[in-house]
Amino acid sequence: MKIAIFTDTYYPDVNGVARTLKRLADYLEEHDIACRIFAPKTPSEYVADNLHQFTSLSVFLYPECRLAFPNLSQVKSELERFSPDLIHVATPFNIGLCGSYFAKKMNIPLVGSYHTDFDKYLKYYNLQFLSKYVWKYMAWFNKPFQKIYVPSIETMNQLQQRGFTNLELWGRGVDCGLFHPDYNKLSARMRYNAGNKYLFTYAGRLAPEKDLNTLMNVAATLPDYIKEQVQWIIVGDGPIREELEGIAPDNMIFTGYLKGKRLAEVYSISDVFVFPSATETFGNVVLEALAIGTPVVCANSGGVKHLVKNGVTGFLCEPGNPESFKEALIKLIHNPSLLQSMGREGRSFALTQKWDNILESLVWSYKGVTETGEKIKYA
Incomplete structure (x- = not known):
C-alpha cells in the first residue's frame, strides 16, 4: 500500500497535528508502507526523501502557521510517479484542497482527519460572527472523504451533531519510553x-x-x-x-x-x-x-x-x-x-495508550477504504 499525505503543517512545526503526522509517517516507513508527504516549506532546514515542500508565507497574527502555494503540475507529476493507493488530507487549507482535487481528478480513494476546532477559536479573536461560515466550509470540505478520522469521542459527538458522517476514531498514543518518571x-x-x-x-x-x-x-x-x-x-x-x-x-x-x-x-x-x-x-x-x-x-x-x-x-x-x-x-x-x-x-x-496499536488500526482502516472501491462523493 502507498499513502500520500497532504497537510499544511508538518515536522519540525511544533503543534499536535505536525507531531502526529510525523509519528504516522515514521510508522509507515518502519512497516514498509510507502508514503509521500506534501507540506509547506518552512524556514527550517529539515528535509526528507518522502517530503515534498512548497513555497509558503506565515499567516498574519499566527506566524507559526503557514499558507502554502502548491505547484499543481509538480503535485500531479509526483502523484503519477508515486501512484498512491490512498490520499489522506489532514488540514482544510491550500495543500489540503490540493489533495482533495487530485483525489477526484485521478480517482484515488480519499480520507481526511479532523484535528482542530476552529469554530471554538473564534470567540478568542472576537470573530464569533464567522461561526456559521466556518461550519459551512468544513461541511463542504469534509464531504468527499470516505472516512473522517477524529481524535476523541468528544469531537466525534460534536461532528455527528453537525451532520458529519463516515466518522471513525483515530486516537493518539504517547511514547512512554521518552515520557517516563525516572529523570534526574x-x-x-x-x-x-x-x-x-x-x-x-x-x-x-x-x-x-x-x-x-x-x-x-x-x-x-x-x-x-x-x-x-x-x-x-x-x-x-x-x-x-x-x-x-x-x-x-x-x-x-x-x-x-x-x-x-x-x-x-x-x-x-x-x-x-x-x-x-x-x-x-x-x-x-x-x-x-x-x-x-x-x-x-x-x-x-x-x-x-x-x-x-x-x-x-x-x-x-x-x-x-x-x-x-x-x-x-x-x-x-x-x-x-x-x-x-x-x-x-x-x-x-x-502505558495503555500505545502508538503502535493506534497506528496499526489506522492502517487497517486505510486498507478497508482502498478495498471498498467506493466513489468519491463530490456532489
Missing part, C-alpha cells in the same frame, strides 16, 4: 531554580485560544502562603508570549519551546500540570504529563476530559473559571498522598 530531578530542578518549591507547569502554544488568561488569573490570585511555595514553568511560544511575560508574577519562568528529553524533564519535576484550554480536540501534552506521572488540572472540555479521570489522575475544572482551578490546586498542595496516587494512576493509564 535534582539537576532539572537546579536548571529552573526551583529549590524545594512545588512546580506548576503549562506546556503548549501561547495563544488566545489556550485561555491563558485563566491561568494567569490563577497564578495571581492564589493565597499568599501558597504563592510562596510555588514556582510556575510556562513551556511554549506564540503570539501572546510578550504580553504574558509583561503581566507574569515573579515566580513564573518562560522557557520557550522545548521538545524531547528537555520537555520530558520539565514534566518529571512538575507536581501538577495545569492546562486551562477548552478548545482541544485531543490534548497531546496532557497525555505526556500523565505518562510522566504528573497529575493534571485541566478544563472539563474537549478531548482532554476523556484523558483525565476526575479525582483519580487529576481534576477536571469548569472552563474559564479561575476559582475552580484554584480549588483543585490548593487541594493537591494540601494532600501530598493524593498527588502521589494520581501520579501512579496517570502513568498506568498512559
